[in-house]
Amino acid sequence: MSFAKEHEIHKRRFGRNLGVALTLAAFVALLMGLTVVKVTRGDFEPASVKEQSGG
Amino acid sequence: MTDASLHSQAHENEASFGDYFALLKPRVMSLVVFTAMVGLLAAPGGIHPFIAFCAILFIAVGGGASGALNMWYDADIDRIMTRTKSRPIPSGKVSANDAFAIGITLSVFSVVMLALATNWVAGALLAFTIFFYVVIYTMWLKRWTPQNIVIGGAAGAFPPMIGWAAVTGDIALESVLMFTLTFMWTPPHFWALTLFMKSDYKDAGVPMLNVTHGRPSTRNHILVYTLLLAAVAIGIAFTAIGGWIYLTTAVILNTIFVIGAIGIWRRTDEDCEADDHKKEKRFFFFSLTYLFLSFGAILAEAALAPYGLGGW
Structure with a gap:
């Protein structure tokens, strides 16, 4: 018996982990x-700077 | 039974990523995305395309979060009803606690992210929508009144208002009318479905109009709401988001819809049995086209406006 044989559950877990990883990356x-x-x-500029630049 | 087989059975029900995604009710999300997008594009003033994309995404996530919280709270009745018993919680793939945690996390995440990406009015409207759907509809009124569909419809009607607010930071007559369009559309759409679907809401203890007040009363309600919907839908044509394209579309769609509602109203249970609810089914499927084309016409007006073709 080989411990390395991949079970369906491992594929499912890999899919779940991949999904979470891709969601976080996105x-x-x-x-x-x-x-x-x-x-x-310039959304983060102070109002005074925006006025000066005419924004 | 060995330890190994017990272990293997426990794992067979382990959730996949898709099961967690199913908690967010993707089909409902598609309606939310479309109507929110129309609200956003019909609003006066501009929005950066990337911020618009983010806004629609966060509105969709907020809608999905409320879906997960709805599934968490309704897990007991979802186990009873045929239509819902394969959902992630009743099927044993996702625990109720996990669904609650995902729902709460995504609710807070979507509201804060929408507010940061656009403005706090849009964020507050999204928060109110989630609160309304989860607390007012799911927890309070769904199991208490046969008007539950009317109230639940309000939650589904907010997305175009949120999309509009994401651009303008405000609530306007036009955005309220887009809300009213979906709000008035939901009852005839859903009640038509209850007339021909073999429903097990009764076993689950959910008071549906056709069960509590009978099928003739449901037909009366469909007709009244369809007439009110027609008034609202045609009224929108004369606001800033309306125009010839929308007016023509609305007149055609509402004429067909009202004729369909009158047809249903004149029928008896024997007529329905005789043709296997042909008219009710046709009315229900047309209602999907109705909403899509109505919002599509608003979108067309907005898209053609820069070329001098949309609007009045």
Whole structure:
């Protein structure tokens, strides 16, 4: 008997772990994208700076 | 039975990623995504495409979270009903505690992320929608009143308002009318289904209108709501999000829908048995097209506006 033989349950667990990993990776990418968009648009600049730049 | 076989049986029910995803009610989510997107695109002013994408995603996650909390609370009746007993909790794949934890986590996550990505009005509206669906509908009114569908429909009607608020940071007449469109559409859509589906809500102790008040009363309710829906739907044509395309679509769709409701209203149980609920089935399936085309027409008005074609 080989302990290395893969059972269906291992595939299911791998799928679950992969799903969680991809979801987390997508979330990191989403936060990155949101930050880039918000910083580029000047959303985080103080109101006084926005007024000076006419934003 | 050996320890090994017991162990193997315990693992056979272990959840896959798809079982956790099923907690979020993906089919309901598709309606939420579409109507939220229409609300977002019909709203005046612009929104960055990436922020728009994030907003729709967070609204969908919030809708999914409320679905998970609904499954957590309704696990007892889901076990009884044929339609729902294969759901992740009754089938033993996901524990009720896990579903609760996922629901609460995703609720907080979606509300905070939507508020940070867009504004706090949109975040607050999403929080209220989740509260309304889980506490007001699922926990309180679903098992208490035969008007449960009417109230539950309100929760499903909020997404276009949230999409609108994500752009404007505000609530407007147009966004309230889009809410009202889905709100008025839900009862005739669902009650038509209850007329031809062999329902086991009675065994589960959920008071459905056709069980508590009878089928003739359900037919009356369908007609009244369809007429009210037609008034709202055509009224939208004369607001800022309406125009010729929407008006033409709304007149055609509502004429067909009202004719269908009158057809159902004039029928008896014998008529239904004779043709296996042909009219009720046709009305139900048309209601899906109705909602899709109504919101599609609002979307078309918004999309064509920059070219001088949409609106009045």
